[in-house]
Amino acid sequence: MAGLFSLLSGVGSAVAGYDMAKDLRKSGTEAAAGLNTLAGTLADDSQFKGYGVTTGLGTGTVGADGSTNLGVGQDAGMQALQGQMLGQGQQFNQYANQAAGNSMMDTGAREQDIYSRAMAMQQPGLDAQRAQQQAREFAQGRGGVRGSQFGGSGEDAAMARAQAQAQNQAAFQAMGMGQQEMMNQANMAGQYGQLGQGYAQQGMGAFGQSFTPMQQQLQAMQLGGQNADRYQTGQLTGTGYGAQLGLGALQSQVNADSAASQLYGNVFGAGMNALGGIGNTSLASGMKQVGGDVGDLWDMGVGLWEKITGKP
Amino acid sequence: MASQQQNVTIDSPGFEGINTEESPISQQPGFCLVADNAVVDRFGRIGCRKAFAGFTTAVNITYTPAVGVDSTVITTHRMGNGFINNVSVVIATVDVIQRDITGTLLQTDSFVCKLTTVGDVHELDELTLPTMLNPTSLNDAKIVSFRDKLYVFSAGNDPLVYDGTAVTNLSAAATYRPPQDNSGILAPLLDGNIVTASYGRLWVTGVGEDYSSIYYSDLLIPEVWYDGKHTPHNALNTGGILNVAEYWPKGTDRIVDLIAHNNALYVFGRNSILIYNNAATGDPAAEGGIFLADTISNLGLVSRDATANIGSDILFVDDSGVRSLGRTIQEKSVPIGDLTYNIRRDITAEISATVDKKSISLSYWPDEDLSVLTFADAEIAYCMEMRGPSISGGSKMTRWTGCQFRRSMYYEVAGEARVLLAANTGDGMFLYDEFLEHTGTAFEFKFESTGYTFGQPANIKYVKQIDYTVVSTRIPTIGHAGWGFSGRLDYSKELNIDAQIPALYGVALFGVDEFGDGLTTIRRYKVNTKGSGETLIVGLRADIEGNSLSLQEINIQTLLGRLN
Numbered sequence: 001m002a003g004l005f006s007l008l009s010g011v012g013s014a015v016a017g018y019d020m021a022k023d024l025r026k027s028g029t030e031a032a033a034g035l036n037t038l039a040g041t042l043a044d045d046s047q048f049k050g051y052g053v054t055t056g057l058g059t060g061t062v063g064a065d066g067s068t069n070l071g072v073g074q075d076a077g078m079q080a081l082q083g084q085m086l087g088q089g090q091q092f093n094q095y096a097n098q099a100a101g102n103s104m105m106d107t108g109a110r111e112q113d114i115y116s117r118a119m120a121m122q123q124p125g126l127d128a129q130r131a132q133q134q135a136r137e138f139a140q141g142r143g144g145v146r147g148s149q150f151g152g153s154g155e156d157a158a159m160a161r162a163q164a165q166a167q168n169q170a171a172f173q174a175m176g177m178g179q180q181e182m183m184n185q186a187n188m189a190g191q192y193g194q195l196g197q198g199y200a201q202q203g204m205g206a207f208g209q210s211f212t213p214m215q216q217q218l219q220a221m222q223l224g225g226q227n228a229d230r231y232q233t234g235q236l237t238g239t240g241y242g243a244q245l246g247l248g249a250l251q252s253q254v255n256a257d258s259a260a261s262q263l264y265g266n267v268f269g270a271g272m273n274a275l276g277g278i279g280n281t282s283l284a285s286g287m288k289q290v291g292g293d294v295g296d297l298w299d300m301g302v303g304l305w306e307k308i309t310g311k312p
Numbered sequence: 313m314a315s316q317q318q319n320v321t322i323d324s325p326g327f328e329g330i331n332t333e334e335s336p337i338s339q340q341p342g343f344c345l346v347a348d349n350a351v352v353d354r355f356g357r358i359g360c361r362k363a364f365a366g367f368t369t370a371v372n373i374t375y376t377p378a379v380g381v382d383s384t385v386i387t388t389h390r391m392g393n394g395f396i397n398n399v400s401v402v403i404a405t406v407d408v409i410q411r412d413i414t415g416t417l418l419q420t421d422s423f424v425c426k427l428t429t430v431g432d433v434h435e436l437d438e439l440t441l442p443t444m445l446n447p448t449s450l451n452d453a454k455i456v457s458f459r460d461k462l463y464v465f466s467a468g469n470d471p472l473v474y475d476g477t478a479v480t481n482l483s484a485a486a487t488y489r490p491p492q493d494n495s496g497i498l499a500p501l502l503d504g505n506i507v508t509a510s511y512g513r514l515w516v517t518g519v520g521e522d523y524s525s526i527y528y529s530d531l532l533i534p535e536v537w538y539d540g541k542h543t544p545h546n547a548l549n550t551g552g553i554l555n556v557a558e559y560w561p562k563g564t565d566r567i568v569d570l571i572a573h574n575n576a577l578y579v580f581g582r583n584s585i586l587i588y589n590n591a592a593t594g595d596p597a598a599e600g601g602i603f604l605a606d607t608i609s610n611l612g613l614v615s616r617d618a619t620a621n622i623g624s625d626i627l628f629v630d631d632s633g634v635r636s637l638g639r640t641i642q643e644k645s646v647p648i649g650d651l652t653y654n655i656r657r658d659i660t661a662e663i664s665a666t667v668d669k670k671s672i673s674l675s676y677w678p679d680e681d682l683s684v685l686t687f688a689d690a691e692i693a694y695c696m697e698m699r700g701p702s703i704s705g706g707s708k709m710t711r712w713t714g715c716q717f718r719r720s721m722y723y724e725v726a727g728e729a730r731v732l733l734a735a736n737t738g739d740g741m742f743l744y745d746e747f748l749e750h751t752g753t754a755f756e757f758k759f760e761s762t763g764y765t766f767g768q769p770a771n772i773k774y775v776k777q778i779d780y781t782v783v784s785t786r787i788p789t790i791g792h793a794g795w796g797f798s799g800r801l802d803y804s805k806e807l808n809i810d811a812q813i814p815a816l817y818g819v820a821l822f823g824v825d826e827f828g829d830g831l832t833t834i835r836r837y838k839v840n841t842k843g844s845g846e847t848l849i850v851g852l853r854a855d856i857e858g859n860s861l862s863l864q865e866i867n868i869q870t871l872l873g874r875l876n
Contacts, residue, residue, distance in 0.1 A: 141588065141604020144555030147597020148530070148539040149547065151493070154599035 020261045027257030031250045038246035046239040048232060053224035057213045060221045062228070072217040078210030085203030092196030096189045103186035107178040115174035119167065126163055133159050252300075317776060320766050322866040325850070326350075326358035326759050329697065329708030331654040339762040340703060343654070345849070346760035347710040349856065351682065352697045357783065359862030360757035360854070361695070361712055362680075364733055366750035368740030370435040373406060373425065378418035381410040386738035388425075388436070389450070390617075392464070393723040394457020396476035400725040402427035403462055403474060404436060404734060404741070405450040422447040424464060424472065424479060427732075427741065436740040439479050444469045449505065452670055454616070458509040458534055465507045467518060485535040491519075491527055491553065493540030498553075502527060502537065506616055510572030511592040513551075523566035524557035526579070528596065550595040554602065560584050561607040568613040573626050576605065578637070580613035580628060585637075611635060611648065615669040617719060620676040620683055622698065627651065627683055629674050633659045634685055634696065634707075651683070651696050653706030659694060662687055675720045677744070679729035683707075688718045688736065714755050717742055747786070747860050754857035760794070760801065763847035764868070772873035773797075774844045780837045780852055781865035784811040789861065791854035793837070797845020804851075807837045811859055834864065846876055 052061040058072035133155055137143045142153050150157030326344030329352065334343070344358065353359040371386055391404040408421040422444075425436035441447075446468035453466040463482070464472035471482040482488060483501055491498040504518025504527075514529040530536035530551040537551045556567065556579055565581030572578070577591035589605035596602035611630050613619060618629035626637045633652030652659045666672055671688040676698070686693040693715045697708035717733035724730070731744035742750050749755050766773065780793055791809045794801035811833045848868065854861050 138558070141556075141559045141586070142602070143558055144525075145552065145597045145602065146493075146538060146540055146555075147552040147595055147601075148544050148549035149595060150597055151540045151542075153597050154595070154601060158599060 017265065020265050023264070024257060024261045027254060027261075031254050031257075034246070034250050034253070038243060038250070041246075042239045042243045045242065046236050048228075049235075051224050051228040051231070053217070053221045055217060055220045057217050057220075060217050060224070062221065062225065068221070070214055070217045070221065072213045074210040075213050076210075078206045078212075082203040082206035082210065085199045085206055089196040089199030089203060092192045092199060096192035096196055099185045099189035099192055103182045103189055105182070107175070107182055110181060111171070111174040111178035114177050115167075115171050118170040118174060122166060122170070126166075129162075130159065317869055317871050318766070320764070320868045320870065322761070322764070322850075322868065323864075324357050325761050325863060325866045327352055327356050327708070328702040328704075329358075329654060329710055330658075331702070331704065331706075331709075331762065332658050333654055333656055334704070341762065341764065342703070343762050344759060345762055346758055346851070348758035348853075349712050349714070349755050350710040350757055350759065351680075351695060352699075352708050352710070353862050355862070355864075357862040357864050358710075358759055359783070360747070360856045360860055361710070362744050363747045363749045363755070363856070364714070364717065364742045365745045365748060366739060367732065367743035368427070368434045368436050368735075371406060371425065371738065371740045372435055373408065373421070373423045373438040375408045375421040376419075378410040380412045381418055382413040383411045383415075384738075385409045385411075385736075387451070387718065387736045388734035388740055389718050390453050390455055391719055391721040391732055391734050391741070392455020392457065392462055393721060394462050396460050396462065396474075399476070400723065401462060401474075401476060402721075402723065402725075402732065403439070403455060403464070405453045405455075405464070405466075406436065406438075406740075407448070407451050420448050422450040424450065424474070425740075426474075434741070439474065441472065441479050442470075442481050442484070444472075445503075452505060452616075454505050454507045456507050456509040456514070458514055459532065461534075463507070463509070463514065463534065465502070465505045465516060467505045467521075468503050470501045470503065482535060487533070487535045489536045489539055489545055489549075489551075491538040491551075493538070494542060498538070499527065506567060506569055508570040508572050508577075510577070515570050515572075515577065517567045517570060523568075524555055526554040526556065526567070526570065526577075528552055528554065531594065550597070552595075552597045554588070554596070556586055559586055559604055559607065561609040565612070569616045569619050569628075571619055571621060571626055571628075573621055573637075577602065578626060580619065582614075583612040584609050585611055585613075587637075608648070614663055615672045617670075617673040617675075618685075620674045622676045622678070622683065625649075627674060627676065629663065629672055629685060631660065631663055632656065633663070634674065634683070634694075650705070651701075651707040652685075652694065652709060654702060654704055655694070655706075655709050659685070662690065662692070662694075666690065671718070673719050675722065677720070677722045677731045679722065680731065680744070684712075684720060686715055686717070686720065688715065691715045714749070716750075720744070746858075747856055748858045754789075754855035756853055757856050757861055758851070758853040759863055760851040761849055761866070763799070763849055765847055766870070766872070768872060769846055770875050772844050772846060772876045773848055774871040774873055775841045775848055775868060776871065777869040778839045778841050778850055779865075779867035779869075780807070780839065780863065781834065781867070782807075782809055782837060782852075783832050783834050783862040783864050784809050785832050785860045786811050787857070787859035789855050789857065789859050791837070791852060791861070793839040794851035794853070795839075795841055795843070796849050796851075797843055797847060799847070799849065801849060801851045803841065803843060805839050805841075807839070807852075807854075809837065809854060809859075809861065810835060836865075836867070844873065 048064055050062050050064040052059055060071040061069045134143065137153060137155055145153040147153065322341045325341060326347055328340060328342035330345065330347050331339055331343035332345065347358055349361050350358050351361045386406065386408050389405045389407060391402060393400065393402045403424055403426050406423045406425050409417065410419045412418055424439045424441055426439055428435050428437050449467040449469060453464050456463050462474040472479050473482050490500050499519045502516050502519055504516045506517045508515045512531045514534045515526055517523055517526045519527055527537055528551060530549045536549055538553050539545055539549050539551065560581060561584050565584050567579055568582055569580045570577060575590060575592045577588040579586040579588060585608040586604060587606040588602050591602045593601045614629050614631060620627040627634055633650060633656050636649035636651060663672065666687055666689060668689060673686045674683060676683045681698045683696040683698055684693050691714060693712040695710045695712055702708045716737050717735050719734040721732045733742035733744060735742050739750060775795065778793060778795060788808065788810050791807035792804050793807050794804040796802035850866055852863055
């Protein structure tokens with residue numbers, strides 16, 4: 001008997017070892033499944049949920065996938081102002097171009113025009129002077145005098161000289177005024193250009209200012225993001241805790257299974273040994289006791305996991 | 313019973329000259345009704361004039377006798393004198409007119425001649441003339457002297473310039489610049505014949521028959537005239553044009569002559585006078601230059617040569633007689649003198665009767681103190697004594713007959729003053745000198761007093777004797793005493809007027825004055841008279857043929873009868 005017993009004990013040990021291996025494999029599988037489950041749970045729990053920010057300007061949202069919707073666009077008033085400014089700027093630019101064009105025109109025609117007007121203004125006076133001159137000449141009997149040096153009389157020449165000087169003055173003044181007008185046109189072109197540029201800048205400013213609501217919304221969303229980060233942090237902390245606890249539970253389960261298997265192996269070995277030693281029931285009982293303890297430990301680990309993750 | 317015979321002495325009868333304007337019986341005895349071929353002599357007596365003596369002995373001109381010519385008249389028309397290279401030169405225009413037996417004009421040849429003198433022989437020698445457009449107008453040429461040349465201006469002709477050697481046209485001068493302006497040449501030739509050379513310029517009108525415009529040359533450059541171009545040839549040219557058409561006080565007139573006097577230019581029209589002052593300025597056209605100072609209406613000049621500048625005044629012949637402009641231009645108002653006031657109607661009638669007014673001329677002979685108004689066509693002249701006026705204000709007038717000359721001209725040569733007369737007898741020139749006429753025949757001195765009433769015009773005068781105190785020289789002559797009571801000389805008686813023969817005293821003593829000291833014979837010639845009347849006229853006439861004669865006094869012995 002002893003040899004059978006030893007054979008039995010050996011077979012029993014093999015069967016027991018096999019059975020323990022199965023249990024351990026099972027435990028490992030379950031642990032892996034639990035981890036997968038835990039991972040899935042953690043993945044779900046740690047996933048970014050997105051957030052929204054509502055301001056007086058509008059409601060901006062950040063989706064779970066990160067997509068951002070400011071919910072606020074460019075300021076239409078500013079855009080309109082930009083258009084208005086640009087329009088006025090263009091108007092002044094046209095003026096500037098026109099004035100610049102004027103400033104680059106030939107001054108001759110304008111000078112002639114100014115000269116003609118000046119002479120037209122002088123004409124009544126010149127006519128009166130000429131009439132007085134003729135009257136004086138007639139009174140002196142010099143109306144019929146023609147000298148080589150004067151063409152007519154000396155008075156005629158003096159009058160002609162004075163008129164020529166007046167005409168020269170008018171001509172030079174006309175030239176000066178014409179050129180001054182060109183300068184004025186050039187200056188006006190510059191001023192109009194500056195005005196146009198100013199309006200354009202104002203339009204650009206308005207254009208830039210039209211983004212102010214969006215900037216402000218972005219700033220609000222940054223604040224919202226910070227808040228979302230806080231929320232995410234809490235979320236991730238909880239998830240970490242859950243993961244740690246889940247892992248601990250699994251580790252406990254694995255440890256328990258390992259211990260149970262160890263214990264079962266030990267027990268089954270001892271029985272087998274005892275079988276091998278014929279009869280030692282006390283040992284089998286002791287093995288049974290150990291097995292019951294390992295089962296209790298498992299149950300406790302599962303219950304903790306559920307508490308952490310909220311999932312069965 | 314008749315009253316006592318009275319003796320009335322009339323000193324220097326007729327020395328106031330002719331007066332036909334006032335009543336004969338109310339005149340001063342110094343006036344007379346007739347003073348033919350008389351002058352007022354140096355002693356204030358009425359006496360005979362000098363002779364129109366022969367001067368030039370030949371007129372050396374070349375002309376072709378016309379076919380069928382019956383009469384040929386050589387006339388010296390105009391004379392001019394001036395210094396050329398310090399030599400006194402006389403030139404004259406002469407023409408030869410040939411007519412057939414019917415008086416039809418066949419041919420006229422015109423010349424400019426120069427007076428040449430060799431010793432005491434004077435001749436007129438023809439000067440070679442350039443081609444002329446209108447040579448016959450030389451008979452009314454104006455000859456002026458300017459800058460060592462003589463200029464002959466005649467109507468329609470380029471002025472002739474005589475430089476002492478040759479006669480050229482003014483336009484032939486290389487520097488000639490006719491009046492022009494930008495429209496072109498105003499007058500290619502200065503072809504007027506009313507000219508004065510005064511104040512350093514030539515002043516010409518009648519250019520292109522325009523008698524309203526006066527062209528004046530550049531200062532001292534007679535070839536350069538008005539240049540009114542924008543770019544004149546010479547910027548210093550002061551030539552010009554003075555148009556007076558608008559200034560005639562009566563609206564219209566035409567220039568008859570130009571006279572320079574007292575810094576003024578006197579523009580004589582036919583019926584008005586313009587006085588332009590300040591004509592001597594550097595440039596008349598310049599400011600402050602020539603100007604019209606005064607105008608005179610209804611007085612004008614009958615012909616171009618009927619003016620005379622006597623230095624202190626200008627005499628001119630108006631239709632009313634010989635007038636004078638006072639030298640008071642600056643006072644604006646010009647006093648007008650009437651030299652022929654004493655014979656105004658006579659002279660007016662003579663002027664009016666003269667068809668060709670160009671035959672009227674006036675000239676001043678300063679060495680004789682005479683101004684002579686000549687009516688060449690009528691061959692008479694009126695002589696004005698210039699030393700002083702008569703008591704009426706008019707000049708002392710006498711009348712000359714036998715005036716066979718067209719013009720007279722006073723000039724001085726080699727310290728000798730001469731009066732040349734442009735003969736119309738073919739003799740060239742006469743000389744107013746001595747007492748022997750160019751004809752060699754006598755001329756008649758003739759005097760008639762005004763009517764004498766001796767202060768009692770209503771009483772009948774019985775004139776018993778008239779004594780003529782006569783001053784005579786050289787040669788005895790025959791005189792005729794005359795008297796009358798009916799306004800004319802009803803009676804006459806011949807007088808043998810004695811004279812000392814000058815040969816007794818040497819020739820040189822008689823050359824200066826016809827009434828020279830120590831050579832005169834003063835004698836009283838008594839004439840027994842007859843007849844009676846209220847107003848007595850006394851006369852004397854005498855032939856002058858180498859002698860001279862003056863009437864110094866008339867002594868009248870008369871009885872004053874009852875009132876008539």
